[in-house]
Amino acid sequence: MQTQAQPIVAIKGLVKDFPGVRALSGVDLEVYPGEVHALIGENGAGKSTLIKILMGIYSKTAGEIYVEGELKEARSPVQAQAFGFGAVYQDVNLAQHLSVAENFFMGQLPKTKLGTVDFKMIHRATKEILESIHVHVDPKAIIRTLSVAQQEMVAIGKTIFQKAKLVIFDEPTALLTNDETKQLFQMIGRLKNSGVGILYVSHRMEEIFSICDRATVLKDGALVGTVPIGQTTQDQLIAMMVGRNVENMYQIQHQAPGETILKVDNISRGRAFSNISFEVRKGEIFGMFGLVGSGRTEIVRSLFGADVKEGGTVTLYGKQADFVRPAQGIKAGVALLPENRRAQGLALGLSVSDNINMVAQNKISRYGVVNNHESVKIAKRFCNALRIKTPSVYQRVKNLSGGNQQKVVISKWLEQDSELFIFDEPTVGVDVGAKLEIYKIFETLLKEGKTIIMISSYLPEVMGLADRMLIMYEGRQTGILSRDEFQEERILRLASGIKGKE
Amino acid sequence: MTAENKSLKQRQYNSYLARYQTELLLVGILAVLFLFFGNTSPVFFQLDTLMKLLKQASIYGIIAIGMVFVITSSGIDISVGSVVGLSGVIVAMGMVNGVPIPIAILLAIASSALVGLFNGILVYDANVPPFIATLGSLTIVRNLILLITGAKTISDLPKVFTNFAADSLLGIPYLFLSWAAFVCIGLFIAKKTVFGRNMYAYGSNKEAARLSGIRVRSVVYGVYIFCSSVCGVAGILLASRLGNGVPNAGTGYELDAIAAAVVGGASLDGGEGSVIGAVLGAMIMATLRQGGTLLGINSFIMEIIIGSLIVIAVVLDKVRKKRN
Numbered sequence: 001m002q003t004q005a006q007p008i009v010a011i012k013g014l015v016k017d018f019p020g021v022r023a024l025s026g027v028d029l030e031v032y033p034g035e036v037h038a039l040i041g042e043n044g045a046g047k048s049t050l051i052k053i054l055m056g057i058y059s060k061t062a063g064e065i066y067v068e069g070e071l072k073e074a075r076s077p078v079q080a081q082a083f084g085f086g087a088v089y090q091d092v093n094l095a096q097h098l099s100v101a102e103n104f105f106m107g108q109l110p111k112t113k114l115g116t117v118d119f120k121m122i123h124r125a126t127k128e129i130l131e132s133i134h135v136h137v138d139p140k141a142i143i144r145t146l147s148v149a150q151q152e153m154v155a156i157g158k159t160i161f162q163k164a165k166l167v168i169f170d171e172p173t174a175l176l177t178n179d180e181t182k183q184l185f186q187m188i189g190r191l192k193n194s195g196v197g198i199l200y201v202s203h204r205m206e207e208i209f210s211i212c213d214r215a216t217v218l219k220d221g222a223l224v225g226t227v228p229i230g231q232t233t234q235d236q237l238i239a240m241m242v243g244r245n246v247e248n249m250y251q252i253q254h255q256a257p258g259e260t261i262l263k264v265d266n267i268s269r270g271r272a273f274s275n276i277s278f279e280v281r282k283g284e285i286f287g288m289f290g291l292v293g294s295g296r297t298e299i300v301r302s303l304f305g306a307d308v309k310e311g312g313t314v315t316l317y318g319k320q321a322d323f324v325r326p327a328q329g330i331k332a333g334v335a336l337l338p339e340n341r342r343a344q345g346l347a348l349g350l351s352v353s354d355n356i357n358m359v360a361q362n363k364i365s366r367y368g369v370v371n372n373h374e375s376v377k378i379a380k381r382f383c384n385a386l387r388i389k390t391p392s393v394y395q396r397v398k399n400l401s402g403g404n405q406q407k408v409v410i411s412k413w414l415e416q417d418s419e420l421f422i423f424d425e426p427t428v429g430v431d432v433g434a435k436l437e438i439y440k441i442f443e444t445l446l447k448e449g450k451t452i453i454m455i456s457s458y459l460p461e462v463m464g465l466a467d468r469m470l471i472m473y474e475g476r477q478t479g480i481l482s483r484d485e486f487q488e489e490r491i492l493r494l495a496s497g498i499k500g501k502e
Numbered sequence: 503m504t505a506e507n508k509s510l511k512q513r514q515y516n517s518y519l520a521r522y523q524t525e526l527l528l529v530g531i532l533a534v535l536f537l538f539f540g541n542t543s544p545v546f547f548q549l550d551t552l553m554k555l556l557k558q559a560s561i562y563g564i565i566a567i568g569m570v571f572v573i574t575s576s577g578i579d580i581s582v583g584s585v586v587g588l589s590g591v592i593v594a595m596g597m598v599n600g601v602p603i604p605i606a607i608l609l610a611i612a613s614s615a616l617v618g619l620f621n622g623i624l625v626y627d628a629n630v631p632p633f634i635a636t637l638g639s640l641t642i643v644r645n646l647i648l649l650i651t652g653a654k655t656i657s658d659l660p661k662v663f664t665n666f667a668a669d670s671l672l673g674i675p676y677l678f679l680s681w682a683a684f685v686c687i688g689l690f691i692a693k694k695t696v697f698g699r700n701m702y703a704y705g706s707n708k709e710a711a712r713l714s715g716i717r718v719r720s721v722v723y724g725v726y727i728f729c730s731s732v733c734g735v736a737g738i739l740l741a742s743r744l745g746n747g748v749p750n751a752g753t754g755y756e757l758d759a760i761a762a763a764v765v766g767g768a769s770l771d772g773g774e775g776s777v778i779g780a781v782l783g784a785m786i787m788a789t790l791r792q793g794g795t796l797l798g799i800n801s802f803i804m805e806i807i808i809g810s811l812i813v814i815a816v817v818l819d820k821v822r823k824k825r826n
Contacts, residue, residue, distance in 0.1 A: 304713075306712070306713055325715075326712060326713050326714070326715045327715040327716075327717065329715075330714075330715040331715075336713060338709075338710075338713055343707070343709060343710075344707075344709045344710055344713055345710050345713070346707060346710055347702070347703045347706030347707040347710055347711070347773060348706065348707065349706045349769075349773040349774055350702055350703065350706050350773065354699065354702065354703065357699070358699075358703050358710070358711070358714040358716070359714045359715055361696045361699055361700065361716075362696060365695075365696045368695050368696050368697060369694050369695055369696075370694055370695060370696055370698075370699055372693070372694065412714065
């Protein structure tokens with residue numbers, strides 16, 4: 001990092017007001033050429049607002065933005081692009097039905113003499129760019145047919161094509177596997193070496209320490225500080241983010257496991273998973289680890305009845321439990337907190353109360369008529385118990401932060417008084433503070449004699465919380481380890497299908 | 503009373519306002535229209551005019567309530583006009599063939615419900631997009647009517663039947679009373695029943711609803727059957743009003759019903775829809791038509807104004823949502 005050079009972008013005293021809320025209050029930030037600058041903070045700290053102002057999606061209320069020394073402000077995304085700003089979002093925004101090349105040239109498709117699109121030219125140009133960054137994707141491929149990682153690489157390629165001087169990454173690794181993440185980091189390294197400035201938003205501390213030069217921490221819309229990564233520690237950064245010291249995050253009180261309650265015997269479903277067998281005991285946290293697409297999610301969905309499995313048997317509390325409908329799983333005391341809470345867990349346009357009571361409608365109704373008084377009372381009780389931050393139980397869930405949304409989904413199942421809780425990626429997109437609270441909920445559940453199956457792609461989390469762990473690779477189970485056998489290297493080896501001693 | 507308490511009250515009040523924003527806006531628009539027409543036309547506020555307005559709004563209004571249900575579940579039903587026609591013709595044919603009036607009415611409603619079931623099966627089991635499924639029903643049902651009637655109007659209906667639409671109770675038209683009854687039923691189902699709450703959940707997020715153990719099939723069947731049955735009733739009322747079973751009755755009603763629902767705040771993306779909103783939407787459109795007629799405004803211009811109103815309502819709604 002050359003501190004003498006002029007920053008690509010320098011933000012001074014940035015303020016953004018939304019009706020009734022100050023989202024940013026006087027934030028300063030500088031990104032230099034060849035610097036990877038982490039932007040961190042809990043959800044709601046103002047990171048996205050800052051990015052959106054840079055990218056011309058929101059306009060600022062006050063403050064100054066200097067682009068290479070000149071006072072400028074992007075009033076539209078097109079203008080931001082002209083300044084040399086590019087962004088790669090978590091949910092990649094490419095046109096899903098167009099080809100890679102068409103996405104690169106969107107809005108500026110070159111024409112041939114006949115007035116048709118010059119496909120030859122755009123395919124050639126796209127190919128050159130992709131090759132220059134070692135991305136092996138066919139320019140003619142339709143985006144929708146690519147994996148998430150490939151899509152992200154294409155999105156990065158597009159920013160390079162647009163000659164971006166500043167590239168913003170918004171949680172780029174959330175949906176990537178370990179290998180893909182490695183590739184992404186190599187690419188970020190190359191961008192950095194070519195003098196591009198990078199603003200990197202992530203919740204994952206390990207990543208920040210492996211690729212970033214400096215970190216700027218926001219809390220509640222205010223600047224906490226900017227620190228060189230070399231001179232800080234993870235604990236210090238987390239303390240800056242949450243405003244207090246956090247000891248070992250994963251330290252929760254475990255229970256001695258009781259009798260076997262769930263017996264999964266040799267179940268299979270098409271290409272998703274085959275010959276899976278394991279047992280879960282009362283009061284334990286049973287972890288499931290594997291890369292995205294290794295079949296973990298599909299297994300728990302079939303346990304719950306969301307998908308129908310093709311072979312094998314499942315026994316729950318000694319009774320046959322081969323469910324074909326979620327309603328059956330629910331009746332037997334199984335709760336599923338799905339992988340994608342926005343797409344599968346919540347009715348975003350409905351109120352907190354409606355969502356919390358979604359499963360238990362029949363319990364609080366007589367002759368099909370819902371007792372609204374009761375449902376509001378229940379919602380209020382959970383909002384207090386789980387400390388869900390919302391102005392009222394009538395608030396639409398879409399206005400809540402990720403952590404609070406997750407707590408709403410959890411409430412839905414707590415109310416149902418389920419026995420076996422399946423958490424599929426419970427802390428994705430959830431800030432540190434809410435994570436700790438979710439772990440506390442785990443602790444309480446265990447204390448009440450409930451059992452937990454937890455899927456996570458984030459190894460430190462599974463290792464920190466699980467009593468035992470099932471490891472998957474491409475639809476097969478490659479091992480079951482107990483807590484004293486948890487070693488990072490061993491688990492990663494199993495999860496990537498490398499044959500070891502097992 | 504502490505300051506904190508006060509701000510809590512204020513917040514609750516604000517959230518209450520926010521929840522009924524669309525409805526309040528529509529009441530405002532309706533009030534403005536009433537004042538405008540009342541001031542420009544001397545007869546607008548006469549009882550006779552107002553009754554006519556209510557009668558006109560009633561039949562559309564009843565259909566709009568069914569439509570709100572379907573739209574809330576993220577579907578659409580454009581076969582409503584055909585069902586109105588079917589029901590009117592069946593009740594008329596029944597009566598002229600000597601079937602007792604109550605039985606004829608039940609027959610008409612049952613056959614309407616059957617169309618709803620058919621729509622539900624197409625949408626849920628065959629996975630046909632609702633627009634296409636009900637477009638099919640629209641065509642099939644309308645031509646079925648023409649086939650069974652030979653495209654001829656069925657006349658000479660019993661006086662008891664035809665008087666219903668003209669008569670009133672204590673000065674309030676029966677038509678309007680029927681509408682009011684359906685508003686109450688619609689509100690009750692939407693707000694108070696498990697089915698109603700499941701309908702909102704399903705419309706808002708199908709997968710989340712399924713994973714929450716909601717019987718998705720019964721929600722889909724339910725909304726389409728409800729909508730068609732309600733249209734069946736509207737068809738009977740229309741036949742009473744027209745005094746005949748008219749094969750082409752109800753043609754084009756789907757547009758007004760959708761418009762009333764959407765002006766009333768229902769979102770075509772599902773998960774949002776208000777019975778009261780639809781009622782107000784239907785009232786606004788009827789008021790515009792009635793007022794326009796009184797002022798002698800060219801009816802083409804009137805329809806252009808109504809069309810614009812629909813578009814403006816949707817645009818305003820989008821803008822409001824974007825701001826939130």
